[in-house]
Amino acid sequence: MKPENLVKNGIGREVPTFVPGLGEFAPYAGPRARLDGKHLWTPTLYPRKIAAPTTNKVARSLKEAIEKSGLRDGMTISFHHHLRNGDALVGMTLSLLDEMGLRNITLAPSSLGDSHDCVADAVRKGVVTRLNTSGVRGEVGKAISNGEFELPVMIRSHGGRARAVEEGSLHIDVAFLAAPACDRLGNFTGSAGKTACGSMGYAMLDARYADHVIAVTDNLAEYPLAPRISVPQYLVDQVVVVDSIGDPSKIATGATRVTRDPVQLRIAELAFGLLKASGTLKNGCSFQTGGGGPSLAVARYVKEYMKSHAIRGSYCIGGITGYMASMLEEGLFDALFDVQSFDAAVTSSIANNPRHIEVDVSCYANPFNKGCLVNDLDVVILAALDVDADFNVDVLTGHDGVLRGASGGHSDTAAGAKLTVITIPSMRNGVPSIRNRVQTVVTPGETVDVIVTERGMAINPLREDLRALASDAGLPVKDIRQLKAEIEKVTGIPDEVRFGDEIVGLVEYRDGTVIDTIRKVL
Amino acid sequence: MTTFLDRPRRSLLYIPGNNPGMIQNCAIYGSDGVLLDLEDSISISEKDSARKLVKHALKTLDFGTVERVVRINGLDTPFFRDDLEEIVPSRPDAVRIPKIDSPDDIRTADEIITRLEREHGMEAGSVRIHAMLETARAIVNAHMIAASSPRILGLTIGGQDLAADLGIKATREGLEMLYAKSAVILAAKANGLLAFDTVYTDINNPEGLREQARMSVSLGFSGKAAIHPSQISIIHEAFAPDEKEVRKAERIVRGAQEAEERGLGVVAVDGRMVDAPVVAQAVRTLELARLAGMEVEGL
Numbered sequence: 103m104k105p106e107n108l109v110k111n112g113i114g115r116e117v118p119t120f121v122p123g124l125g126e127f128a129p130y131a132g133p134r135a136r137l138d139g140k141h142l143w144t145p146t147l148y149p150r151k152i153a154a155p156t157t158n159k160v161a162r163s164l165k166e167a168i169e170k171s172g173l174r175d176g177m178t179i180s181f182h183h184h185l186r187n188g189d190a191l192v193g194m195t196l197s198l199l200d201e202m203g204l205r206n207i208t209l210a211p212s213s214l215g216d217s218h219d220c221v222a223d224a225v226r227k228g229v230v231t232r233l234n235t236s237g238v239r240g241e242v243g244k245a246i247s248n249g250e251f252e253l254p255v256m257i258r259s260h261g262g263r264a265r266a267v268e269e270g271s272l273h274i275d276v277a278f279l280a281a282p283a284c285d286r287l288g289n290f291t292g293s294a295g296k297t298a299c300g301s302m303g304y305a306m307l308d309a310r311y312a313d314h315v316i317a318v319t320d321n322l323a324e325y326p327l328a329p330r331i332s333v334p335q336y337l338v339d340q341v342v343v344v345d346s347i348g349d350p351s352k353i354a355t356g357a358t359r360v361t362r363d364p365v366q367l368r369i370a371e372l373a374f375g376l377l378k379a380s381g382t383l384k385n386g387c388s389f390q391t392g393g394g395g396p397s398l399a400v401a402r403y404v405k406e407y408m409k410s411h412a413i414r415g416s417y418c419i420g421g422i423t424g425y426m427a428s429m430l431e432e433g434l435f436d437a438l439f440d441v442q443s444f445d446a447a448v449t450s451s452i453a454n455n456p457r458h459i460e461v462d463v464s465c466y467a468n469p470f471n472k473g474c475l476v477n478d479l480d481v482v483i484l485a486a487l488d489v490d491a492d493f494n495v496d497v498l499t500g501h502d503g504v505l506r507g508a509s510g511g512h513s514d515t516a517a518g519a520k521l522t523v524i525t526i527p528s529m530r531n532g533v534p535s536i537r538n539r540v541q542t543v544v545t546p547g548e549t550v551d552v553i554v555t556e557r558g559m560a561i562n563p564l565r566e567d568l569r570a571l572a573s574d575a576g577l578p579v580k581d582i583r584q585l586k587a588e589i590e591k592v593t594g595i596p597d598e599v600r601f602g603d604e605i606v607g608l609v610e611y612r613d614g615t616v617i618d619t620i621r622k623v624l
Numbered sequence: 625m626t627t628f629l630d631r632p633r634r635s636l637l638y639i640p641g642n643n644p645g646m647i648q649n650c651a652i653y654g655s656d657g658v659l660l661d662l663e664d665s666i667s668i669s670e671k672d673s674a675r676k677l678v679k680h681a682l683k684t685l686d687f688g689t690v691e692r693v694v695r696i697n698g699l700d701t702p703f704f705r706d707d708l709e710e711i712v713p714s715r716p717d718a719v720r721i722p723k724i725d726s727p728d729d730i731r732t733a734d735e736i737i738t739r740l741e742r743e744h745g746m747e748a749g750s751v752r753i754h755a756m757l758e759t760a761r762a763i764v765n766a767h768m769i770a771a772s773s774p775r776i777l778g779l780t781i782g783g784q785d786l787a788a789d790l791g792i793k794a795t796r797e798g799l800e801m802l803y804a805k806s807a808v809i810l811a812a813k814a815n816g817l818l819a820f821d822t823v824y825t826d827i828n829n830p831e832g833l834r835e836q837a838r839m840s841v842s843l844g845f846s847g848k849a850a851i852h853p854s855q856i857s858i859i860h861e862a863f864a865p866d867e868k869e870v871r872k873a874e875r876i877v878r879g880a881q882e883a884e885e886r887g888l889g890v891v892a893v894d895g896r897m898v899d900a901p902v903v904a905q906a907v908r909t910l911e912l913a914r915l916a917g918m919e920v921e922g923l
Contacts, residue, residue, distance in 0.1 A: 367854055
């Protein structure tokens with residue numbers, strides 16, 4: 103779209119207040135602007151045709167299921183991304199839609215990954231013209247950044263998507279939900295079957311709110327599915343059995359290993375030093391960390407520290423790794439809340455350990471429900487692509503300006519946690535990671551407490567208390583501009599990427615306001 | 625005498641001289657010093673490029689407070705002279721010379737370094753030597769080697785080469801190296817030098833390293849080499865004094881300061897007379913405590 107109706111939002115980014123085809127938007131006005139207890143939330147109700155009772159929900163083919171679903175041109179379909187890079191359902195469905203002549207579809211998966219270059223093809227054929235997602239990779243990112251979508255792509259956080267789905271601003275006509283184990287009436291779970299992937303947290307939300315739900319499985323289990331049901335039959339319209347919903351070798355990747363990279367380890371060591379200094383690692387603490395980069399290494403330090411100091415934490419949330427499952431197993435935490443499992447080691451834990459609790463994504467992070475899990479987090483450790491001198495974080499655009507990341511739960515957890523730590527290498531391939539201004543703000547600096555690089559850490563001036571604790575602990579605390587200058591002494595300052603005016607994406611903050619735009623790369 | 629207080633040298637991290645990614649990060653690993661290696665980790669075909677890379681790194685990169693030591697190739701190799709000719713003018717803090725067997729070896733290196741310092745307008749004696757003792761002969765000659773030049777900062781042993789020369793197998797406990805290590809420590813201390821322990825090669829065994837590093841400290845080593853950044857914090861832990869030692873050291877240093885202020889020649893702490901070496905030891909303990917991040921008064 104052409105840049106029209108632009109206003110400066112609360113962090114000085116120019117964002118549209120109206121986008122033809124998408125509607126009106128409010129500019130971002132601060133992380134708590136709509137969380138002051140006064141904001142009125144008015145979800146839209148959609149009429150839904152009541153299906154006639156049936157005990158035969160199994161469609162003969164995906165094509166038949168699509169036909170029965172009433173899917174038409176211009177409607178919205180959704181998928182979950184629990185099958186990670188092994189997912190085959192998105193590709194399978196989009197080629198069928200193409201074959202069936204459907205066009206102008208809005209695609210609204212919980213996220214897209216490396217196995218979804220097929221989406222770019224569907225866009226070029228006109229099957230898909232609009233996209234709502236948390237993240238993209240590869241060809242899809244390039245298609246967006248080159249301006250190939252008819253309307254700007256909506257990027258939402260996991261909590262923001264849950265909010266949008268519940269309030270109806272993202273209304274799903276048909277949800278295609280990959281189901282690693284499913285019975286004939288549609289009870290399904292992710293914790294069994296050859297394509298087992300652990301939690302079904304994203305599917306649980308879509309199943310509840312989509313007008314029509316199709317569970318697609320390659321493992322039709324005896325009725326009733328037992329012992330675990332993640333999505334119950336009363337939410338599922340149809341069941342389809344296909345040969346394969348995904349590549350198990352890419353779904354069930356082995357347990358994520360703790361990095362051996364010395365830079366990542368150094369970052370982890372400093373981040374852990376900060377956690378220690380902050381005094382948050384104590385009995386009853388809650389914790390979230392991811393699976394990539396230094397995150398697991400931080401978890402390892404935390405684990406050793408908790409063990410040696412006989413600390414028992416309350417819970418971990420989020421994307422759960424096998425490492426976190428082992429911490430639960432060792433009694434270091436009382437429970438895990440799992441919205442998305444990151445590796446295969448988690449599946450047996452979720453299936454067998456009653457303290458490993460599968461939760462839906464609204465429970466995890468929707469800011470507008472009555473108490474999402476992130477709100478009570480003590481610590482979250484997050485990665486980033488770039489950060490800036492105002493502590494804003496970009497997890498979407500790469501150094502070349504092309505979209506290649508995911509909003510994920512980044513801004514949700516940062517807003518909720520008492521201590522938000524961003525771990526980031528000071529440079530990648532010789533390009534510095536601290537900028538004057540990040541290309542795309544996903545997480546506002548106001549919700550970020552510390553940025554930890556291997557060359558020292560910068561603490562948000564809003565957290566003078568934390569700065570004092572970290573300095574007293576002898577940690578290398580630096581002013582963010584000083585840290586940036588030190589890094590630039592090694593890397594130099596790269597030329598800015600050239601962008602056009604055309605807006606190809608909107609980044610919605612978790613509360614539904616627009617925090618930034620993504621521009622077309624020239 | 626070279627005291628510990630010049631700068632901390634608890635840990636020295638080996639960095640392959642042909643790895644720019646690691647070299648640019650020398651300042652961040654947390655070691656007290658780095659050993660930019662041109663010797664064992666560099667294949668014959670990469671010797672020249674590694675030397676050039678290290679030379680430029682020394683000239684251009686900010687190493688922060690990290691001591692810059694370059695391990696060059698030994699006298700018995702065709703690279704020894706080229707290494708010194710290119711590295712010394714780049715002003716490293718020291719060169720670590722492998723396979724030093726006798727005082728003559730030191731003198732050969734010393735003459736070249738002295739000339740290079742003069743030719744490049746550097747302060748005489750500014751580039752120090754770590755003498756690496758790696759043969760039975762070297763261990764027997766340790767004292768003479770240590771006494772052969774004021775340029776020497778410290779002695780170290782090359783564990784694997786020495787084991788090969790002795791025809792023994794290195795064990796986890798390392799008892800077979802006990803005499804050689806003690807001989808090197810004694811020779812170093814007798815000549816006011818530092819003694820650096822060899823590396824612990826199993827990077828997947830932090831517990832083994834922890835044990836060996838504690839042994840290094842109790843034998844009297846001033847520092848220990850590391851081959852992976854993950855080993856550094858374990859080595860530093862081994863050098864950290866315990867709380868009780870630190871409190872005692874604080875009382876001694878405070879007592880010495882008070883005695884000096886009052887013009888007294890004699891220091892009494894906890895009702896006992898304390899002489900100068902004990903005060904020096906206490907200062908060192910406090911310095912180690914401070915480096916370990918402990919709270920320390922009196923420094």
